[in-house]
Amino acid sequence: MKDNLIHLVRENIANLQPYQSARRIGGNGSIWLNANECPISSSFTTNIKSFNRYPESQPKNLISSYSNYACLSNDQVLVTRGADEGIELLIKAFCNPGKDAIICCPPTYDMYAINASILNVEVKEIPIFKDTWKIDLKNIQRNLDRVKLIYICNPNNPTGSIIPKKDIINLLKMTFKRALVIIDEAYIEFSSKDSMVNFLKFYPHLIILRTLSKAFALAGIRCGFTLANKGIINVLNKIISPYPISTIVSDIAEQALTEKGIKEMKNRVLKINLNRDWLICKLEKISLVKKIFNSHANYVLVRFYMHKKIFQKLWEKGIILRNQDHKIHLKKCLRISIGSYSECLRLIEEIKILSHI
Structure with missing residues (x-):
């Protein structure tokens, strides 16, 4: 420039x-x-020929496939360009620039803080405890002023650690009606028993991010999902790009989510x-x-x-x-x-x- x-x-x-x-x-x-x-890469074929037409804004069959996989209803699922787009959309939708803040817990995935900085939203960093890698609940509670979103990566990147469910539940209780708690489960298939997806029905402010990049071996197609209550999904649908998922990406993702x-x-x-x-x-x-x-x-x-x-x-x-x-x-x-x-x-x-x- x-x-x-x-x-x-x-x-x-x-x-x-x-x-x-x-x-x-x-x-x-x-x-x-x-x-x-x-x-190792997976192999897929496609019979799609209608490249002259725009894709669905939210591919119905893909949403149905993922909602079945996650044991949720279709209106609890948003398809995004990787989980990264979900991170960005949530900040865009809920944080006022120059006024609100997010919390993240380093060392963790950098894109929570980077997306907030791009959108001029303050980042409050509350480090996890050294070597035990547990979240500092007391310090988070002391810093909730102006915080709209709390990002927790679980399993955490780069430590590989798991936050105990009881700690996440305590976090959800202390933030009820105050902030949204986002659990990034990009790696959850490697430790599936630790997923918080079954708690979505109990905590309306819980949001879960997922991706096909890791366990599904589809990093190259950039396909992710935001799981939340219907109201939050409706809000995110207001601001997501008109055609975030290409027809080919949707087709490959659907194949990956079959029983096979x-x-x-x-x-x-x-x-x-x-x-x-x-x-x-x-x-x-x-x-x-x-x-x-x-x-x-x-x-x-x-x-x-x-x-x-x-x-x-x-x-x-x-x-x-x-x-x-x-x-x-x-x-x-x-x-x-x-x-x-x-x-x-x-x-x-x-x-x-x-x-x-």
């Missing part, structure tokens, strides 16, 4: 640090363990969880590993001795991890996405070599 146009940019955007996605950071790897993607597709997803989750447990077992025996944090997702957070050297040397060998050292409580930590068995084996072999240098 030429200098004579810079002054037109909103002040909060000019000063904004963009989200550092795995693809934006880049790398020339052959083993990508930095974006929590599924290591769900069975394949569950088998995939089982394999990834087994690979995760195997990887943790092997990491525990390596001298460069200082601490491994328990994970309920398709990644594991590890604190290393000489983490910079490990990250860089693996990068040079085409094994790309995610450095978390800059985040609160995560000094010397790297996040490792769970790849295929062969990818995990190669990772262990290379770290072992580094441990003897």
